[in-house]
Amino acid sequence: MSVSPLVWGLTIAGIVALLLFDFFFHVRKAHIPTLREASFWSALYVGIALVFGAGVWIFGGSDPGAEYFAGYVTEKALSVDNLFVFLVIMSSFKVPxxxxxxxxxxxxxxxxxxxxxxxxxxxxxINTFAWVFYLFxxxxxxxxxxxxxxxxxESHSPDNLMVRLARRVFPATDVYDGDRLFTVKDGRRVMTPMLLVMVxxxxxxxxxxxxxxxxxxxxxQNVYIVFTATAFSLLGLRQLYFLIDDLLDRLIYLAYGLAVILGFIGVKLILHALHENNVPFINDGEPVPVVEISTGLSLTVIIAVLLVTVVASLASAKGRAQSTVSAARRYAQEYLEVEHDPQRREELFVKVCAKERDLGELPEKYRTRIHDEDKLRAxxxxxxxxxxRSC
Structure with missing residues (x-):
């Protein structure tokens, strides 16, 4: 599928416009998105991605269209998995x-x-070295x-190399100043934790x-499809975070589903590399006659694996128990951190009490598996x- 510079320019301009709209109309004024707001904008961004994919299918052909949807679904699934790490970072830095x-x-x-x-x-x-497919x-x-x-x-430490470098280069404070990146403390300009979170x-x-x-x-291998599928999978991720953060811990089999998908694509890449082989020590540098996996089969496998993974996770008693424990811990920590918002505190206290009741109703085999149960009870x-005390 050939893409003209004009189409490239319009696509990039459209993506930038969506990001600017998101900032000026949603993010610029700090607030907690309601369920309705997060649901509406999540659905809208998914709808935009699907409409764009339909356009690729109509104007580019069925093969590029299938490649776009396979890429979008895969990247979206990987993005959802990444949201869990974002949640860990937000909790670790106690971001309001x-x-x-x-x-x-x-x-x-x-x-x-x-x-x-x-x-x-x-x-x-890829254009220079065919063996890159083996590496990928x-x-x-x-x-x-x-x-x-x-x-x-605990395996996702927010204190990575970039954070440690930022702490060394800039003096930092432990106190947030709204969503500002820098603030003035004792007459000196210092970095706020918000900047460390972004780093x-x-x-x-x-x-x-x-x-x-x-x-x-x-x-x-179409760069336009790779770029647009990646970009549209990221757009709307912010709204999705607020929409499903309570469900992230329920998706206990998501990592297994992603492992199957990535393993499947890895095999597909190696088969393609063998089919295009020019590495001297493999078949004397000649292509190897192997069966290649079609894009249609790839799309079918990806969607089927994700459906099975999500359904199995939501139906799992272990998943419900893990979600209850994680939510109770998260709501309790946020309650203790939100000192100057009585309304939000009361909302969180109601949620804590509800999750506490759910904890008491968990089967004994799940209660005994709670990580750091004494700390949670405390x-x-x-x-x-x-x-x-506040009443």
Missing amino acids: RADQQKALLFGIVFSLVARTLFILVGAAL GLILLLTAGNLLKPESE AIGGTDILFALDSIPAIFGLT LLRRVHEEHD
Whole structure:
């Protein structure tokens, strides 16, 4: 599919316009999005992505259209998995709920810029070295293996290299000043934790790009489709965060589903590399007659795996128990941190009490598996003590 410079320019202008609209009409004024607001804008951005994909299918053909949808669905699924890490970062830095939108939008913009650079580099490597497909396939297979390893919130440290460098270069305060990046303390300009949050998100976005870009290049080598599928998967991610943050812990099998998808794409890449082989020590530098996986089959497998993963997660009793524990801990921590917003505190206290009742109704086998149960119980007692004092 050939794309003219005019179409490229209009596409980039449209994506930039959507990001600017998001900032000036939603993020600029700090607030907590309502469920209705998050649902509406999440659905709208998904709708825009689907309409764009339909346009690719109509004007570019069925193969490019299928490649776009396969890439979009894969990148969207990887983005949802990344939201869990964003949640860990927000909790670790104790970002006020109303100010989280700005940090998320920065993460989306930084991720889009970083992935665009990776796309350009990846396309240049593919055009120059056919063996790059072997490398991309190996990266995806290794990533799939790592996703199968059990992990917890503690495995996602927000204190990455970029955060440590930022702390050394700029003096920092532990107190937020709204959503400002810098503030004045004792007559000196210092960095707020908000800037550190953005640096932490930016650092993790680079790692995410190392997985996602080889994955989408395994589905299509058309740079325009790779770029647009990646961009539209990121747009609306901020709204999706507020829409499903209570469900993230329920998706306990998402990592396994992503491992299957990345492993599948990794095999597809290696088969393609064998089909185009020119590496001297493989089949004397001649192409290997292997069966290649079609784009239609790829799209079918990706959608089927995600459907099975999501349904199995939502139907899982273990998932419901894990979600209850995580939500109780998160609501309790936020209650103790929100000191100057009585209305928000009361809303959180109601949620804490509801989750506390749910904890008491968990089957014994799940209650005994609660990580740091004593700390959780102590946290809940502190919430009740604080609430009793404020009444």
